[in-house]
Amino acid sequence: MSAVESTRTLAEDLAGAGEVITDPDVLEAYRRDQAAPGLLRAGVPAALVRPTTTAQVQAAVRAAAAHGVPVVPRGAGSGLSGGANALDGCVVVSLERMDRIVELDAAGLTATVQPGVVNAALGTAAAAEGLWYAPDPASREFSTIGGNIATNAGGLCCVKYGVTRDALLTCEVVLADGRAVRVGHRTRKGVAGYDLAGLVCGSEGTLGIVTEATLRLLPAQPRASTLAATFSSLVEAGEAVAAIVRRVRPSMLELLDRATLQAVQELEPLGYEDDVEAVLFARSDAGPEAGPREIALMQELCDAAGATLSVVSDDPEEGRMITAARQLAYPALERKGTTLLDDVAVPLPQVPALLAGVEAIAVEHDVLIGTFGHAGDGNMHPTVVYDHRDDDQVRRARAAFDAIVALALSLGGTVSGEHGVGLLKTDHLDAELGDARALGRAIKDAWDPAGTMNPGKAI
């Protein structure tokens, strides 16, 4: 059988999977996610399907299984680790049309959604009921809940409210053999059976495709008070972070370094002094009286740690203004070249060592690295900026990236705090996981013996 005939047969078998697309121009747009342009392989899919129902997802998975081709699930394609990159001859299952909020149970504080619902759309629906969906990845305006679950996405407020896993109660998963199985519990607590919902969360489509999820909502978040503080030393900024998290629970605690600040100021002059080595941004959402008190305490702790300047505001609009540099961090770095965004996390006391080490790596490999991220969780995004048309720069960028990952591991950290492993970090897994990698692999083999579900990713 020739390859063409084989593809045609697959397309026929995909008839039950909803919209089936084999137009090469369309397929091209579904070959990769947002990770490291030019550095990660992205195959040519045999077909793209855009199902609208669980039954159609099952049909797609069964057709792929019958033809022995891989299935690559995909949300908004906004992932940052290549988890949604296509494999040659695969079926890409885009969940973008499964974008229905099935139920918003305000009394039960839950939302049941299809995987293609955009994070911010769920937030809007929850807000209409006076409720709140906490996980807030930077991509929340376009990333989908299915993708958030696949990567166990974090965000700014997870320093206080946890990551996607903490919001996921139960989900329906289409397994490699085409069965749709519900894992987890509709209840807010539940220990019957192993924690399979937690296992599926962050598995990047390698165990199955999430086709529906019930998520926990919270009462609307009180309006926040905000702090910005500058430091002339990374160590002092790190000391401020340590002092803050030991005393209060900020709803945001972010940091950016000198290189990032410089890129930001090139894009939009915000008046930061030249001697600023780090800026810290914090929020408290403890409420009308406690919020301002918490933020005042954080300011005191920053000042005690040696802040060169600190400002606070209890007005949300002003709060957005004094944290503008944080919002501009990644866009400002992106403007300077192609970006290779890292996502390491270290134990809290190691944050200053991580930042200092990244600075040294930038010098050693002669690349620009801007670092920003979730200091309160020890989860930072050192971002290597390079010109992807310059082979030498590509080589140096990649070397710097690997050095950052090695540095994080040497500090007791992890290669990925919230973006996922995808294709980007698989080479580093042995160094981090040791024997645990094989334990994960054993689960993969047990659930997907033929290995058709997003193979080569995550584990």
Next chain:
Amino acid sequence: MSAVESTRTLAEDLAGAGEVITDPDVLEAYRRDQAAPGLLRAGVPAALVRPTTTAQVQAAVRAAAAHGVPVVPRGAGSGLSGGANALDGCVVVSLERMDRIVELDAAGLTATVQPGVVNAALGTAAAAEGLWYAPDPASREFSTIGGNIATNAGGLCCVKYGVTRDALLTCEVVLADGRAVRVGHRTRKGVAGYDLAGLVCGSEGTLGIVTEATLRLLPAQPRASTLAATFSSLVEAGEAVAAIVRRVRPSMLELLDRATLQAVQELEPLGYEDDVEAVLFARSDAGPEAGPREIALMQELCDAAGATLSVVSDDPEEGRMITAARQLAYPALERKGTTLLDDVAVPLPQVPALLAGVEAIAVEHDVLIGTFGHAGDGNMHPTVVYDHRDDDQVRRARAAFDAIVALALSLGGTVSGEHGVGLLKTDHLDAELGDARALGRAIKDAWDPAGTMNPGKAI
């Protein structure tokens, strides 16, 4: 080979496992946990070991594997589902002597402990650093962290702060083949590899034995304001719960019913009126200004829902006084007979239906059932009281218990919110989990192909 020779050989092989005990009198004390006295099987172990190191746990597991006998791990033996009940010929591995706090990293907000550390002892050590270990099962004064992890224990404050899984960052697990493997991440966030720490948490020793764990600490909890409110109808109490959780995040939201209150008042007259059908207890730990404001709002919501009486206090000592009935709930029921403590959870809107259904079950089966528990999580403990020497009462108690579980499932709930499945609930798993049960079983088979780790429990 006779059974006696076989046992002797096992005992010899256990030489590397630390203290080895085969004295039948001592073994007798290690045959069961606190679950359902007289209703669950408890075998006669071949030996008990009380290791002090991971290497000794490994030696015990290897010896058991070599002899093909089951391993039953055990913390304080305070479990409520039979998860620690012995199996005939097994090796009981009691972790009680592995009770060392290995490291309390105040700057990193983590504690690394051996599994035998008592929950409250960790709390005391954390408090000495101005920190707090949040998970607070009712058993916290005697239950161990290892046991808490094995059951994914909940508690009173998990309505706001999550369960044991939410506090567990990484742990070392001795697997069925004797390997010691570290799963999870030392960092506060981490998505490299599957969430194996979450998988181990709640697996009741069926996947391995936790020999060390690193747990997340929080800043010290602010002192709490407290509310108690009485209702003359379960529905109104349920409405109050629903109204509260939709507006604020109490650090405790507990309920007890008329039967429990009556038992409490028999033990200690607290002056509750005869028409009280339910009492609600709530706390806010939002801080010096916000706490009293939150608790005042909760009081308003209770009053609006029809509370017959409501009292609040911002004084911790007074707070303990007005919640005395909650502390006395289980002791008061225990005093009236043997107790069969259930642990179902339902979606929040179903709490009144659960309570009403339990009352009907008590009438139908002619047994006393007192219900109390974590209303804010929908996790209730209907407690059947019976005389274990009366066969007919035992039969009726068991029937009532099964009816409660079936009721919870019919309301979209789970058979266990926080106590675990153990031996007590395995018969109900198919009804709840469906195909997901086989998915859990596949993991068990992959990690423990010979099935020696606490077989017959949990899944």
